[in-house]
Amino acid sequence: MAGTFRSPALLAILSKTFPLERLYVGRHMSSTAAGVFDVLNPATGKLITSLPEDSQDQVAQKFAQAQAGQREWKKGPLQERQEALRTFNKLLLSRTDSLAATLTSEMGKPLSQARNEIRATPLRIQYLIDNAPQVLERQDVFGSAGAKVRECLTYEPLGVVANISAWNYPYFTSANVFAAALVTGNSVLYKPSEHTTLTGLAIGELLHEAGVPEDAFVTVTGRGSTGAAVASLPGLGGVFFTGSNPTGAKIAAAAAPNMVKVQLELGGKDPVYVRPDVDVRKAAEAIADGAFYNNGQSCCSVERIYVHASIHDEFVDAFAATVEAFKMDDPTADGTYLGPVTRQPHVAFLKAQVEDALTKGATPVVLGSHTDFTSRRGYFFPPVVLKNVDHTMSLMREETFGPVIGIQSVSGDDEAVSLMNDTKYGLTAGVYTKDGDAAERILAELNVGSGYWNCCDRVSPRLPWSGRKSSGVGSTLGLDGLRSFVRPKALHLQAA
Numbered sequence: 001m002a003g004t005f006r007s008p009a010l011l012a013i014l015s016k017t018f019p020l021e022r023l024y025v026g027r028h029m030s031s032t033a034a035g036v037f038d039v040l041n042p043a044t045g046k047l048i049t050s051l052p053e054d055s056q057d058q059v060a061q062k063f064a065q066a067q068a069g070q071r072e073w074k075k076g077p078l079q080e081r082q083e084a085l086r087t088f089n090k091l092l093l094s095r096t097d098s099l100a101a102t103l104t105s106e107m108g109k110p111l112s113q114a115r116n117e118i119r120a121t122p123l124r125i126q127y128l129i130d131n132a133p134q135v136l137e138r139q140d141v142f143g144s145a146g147a148k149v150r151e152c153l154t155y156e157p158l159g160v161v162a163n164i165s166a167w168n169y170p171y172f173t174s175a176n177v178f179a180a181a182l183v184t185g186n187s188v189l190y191k192p193s194e195h196t197t198l199t200g201l202a203i204g205e206l207l208h209e210a211g212v213p214e215d216a217f218v219t220v221t222g223r224g225s226t227g228a229a230v231a232s233l234p235g236l237g238g239v240f241f242t243g244s245n246p247t248g249a250k251i252a253a254a255a256a257p258n259m260v261k262v263q264l265e266l267g268g269k270d271p272v273y274v275r276p277d278v279d280v281r282k283a284a285e286a287i288a289d290g291a292f293y294n295n296g297q298s299c300c301s302v303e304r305i306y307v308h309a310s311i312h313d314e315f316v317d318a319f320a321a322t323v324e325a326f327k328m329d330d331p332t333a334d335g336t337y338l339g340p341v342t343r344q345p346h347v348a349f350l351k352a353q354v355e356d357a358l359t360k361g362a363t364p365v366v367l368g369s370h371t372d373f374t375s376r377r378g379y380f381f382p383p384v385v386l387k388n389v390d391h392t393m394s395l396m397r398e399e400t401f402g403p404v405i406g407i408q409s410v411s412g413d414d415e416a417v418s419l420m421n422d423t424k425y426g427l428t429a430g431v432y433t434k435d436g437d438a439a440e441r442i443l444a445e446l447n448v449g450s451g452y453w454n455c456c457d458r459v460s461p462r463l464p465w466s467g468r469k470s471s472g473v474g475s476t477l478g479l480d481g482l483r484s485f486v487r488p489k490a491l492h493l494q495a496a
Helices: 010-015 026-029 056-073 078-093 097-105 112-137 172-182 194-210 226-229 243-257 278-295 309-324 345-359 413-420 436-444 478-483
Strands: 035-040 048-053 139-141 150-157 160-164 185-191 215-218 236-241 261-265 270-274 304-309 363-367 385-388 404-411 428-432 448-452 488-494
Touching: 035 097, 035 194, 048 194, 048 345, 056 160, 056 185, 056 226, 078 097, 078 112, 078 172, 078 194, 097 172, 097 194, 112 172, 112 478, 150 226, 160 172, 160 270, 160 363, 160 385, 172 185, 172 194, 172 236, 185 194, 185 226, 194 215, 194 488, 226 243, 226 413, 236 243, 243 261, 270 413, 278 304, 278 309, 278 404, 278 428, 304 413, 309 363, 309 385, 309 404, 345 385, 345 404, 404 413, 413 436, 428 436, 436 448
Parallel strands: 160 185, 160 236, 185 215, 236 261, 270 304, 270 428, 304 404, 385 404, 428 448
Antiparallel strands: 035 048, 139 150, 150 488, 363 385
């Protein structure tokens, strides 16, 4: 077919999931694109495929398509929208293995963790499906006795929702937005991260197969400039972005002239405090998993650990033993817990954070040999655990987003709270202790959107996911998150 991109590598990957005649790449991607961008395998550094990048004009055309689609999509009964998403859930579960292979190939997440993400996504979507009716329900508001004017409240979809999504958990972060948007009657202009575009294209195909019209869920592809073009569109109902704080600020600035609703799910510098009454080994194992799962590439990964001085050394030893047992290898190999980091430039960033801490007096507890991985072309960064850290170090101040952690000794609750709040971020924080009252007292003093007692790195579809300060604006998930995708209309009704 003239004028289309049909990369053999992409066809090989996606054909495991979709019949060749239905491939998005062949049907929708035109050579009139602004350019191309490469999809690389971070475990090898090798090219998977090159994809077209939508131009500003193409973004505008796809937005117009989504506008037209939304007008029809919202007219249909809620039950049809719910059923389409239920079917999408079934398709996800039936094709988990092939979808996980695609995700691992372009993001580097171990296959077992990729499968875990895909299998858990339907649980989030099902909550949104089940609770959409109460968010959309019309309300009668009764005024004073004998009032002639009847007062009612209805909820309407925002319109076209721009879903500019992240690469670290592309199913979770995308579904938080598109599932809530679609079930409440919005259409979606979806821009997956350039690092997980193949996964994004697969999501779009599955939604269409499930019954969501192609003009109700429209995918754009490209890098940052494409995302900026999406965010700056006049007439959007809302811009929902998941990613880094600096990029979030740019997205907000691009949308601001159009007075568009903007929600930002940004990064964190998530702390955990370990009180002296814990089971040290169990706490160390749980927190290590919270810090290193997905290679630490999560906005709610544990990034700072504060341990009471009386158990500090015992905790550090148990934590180090846990981390040293994590297997770093090819993400497709059995038993791999740590794969490569997703982005090549981030390797230099992580190295700089470690060197800064060591220069300022930090002591290495786990410091994997990076020379063991120099023969690989991939972006491997062995785990690093440092003690004797403090807040003069970038490691304890700036988001790490990788397999590096610092452990700091504290004298007690007051010092721990002070240090945990000493950050520009406010996403999550955790306390490990046997004393539930103490945990809730400490969590009440922390300026974060989510607090954890004896757990960490956890998201629930039943609770709103929100950040404070530089960690974001607005909520997804929970009833509060569902309400983010509708707007109220006040009706004053008086019979003639």
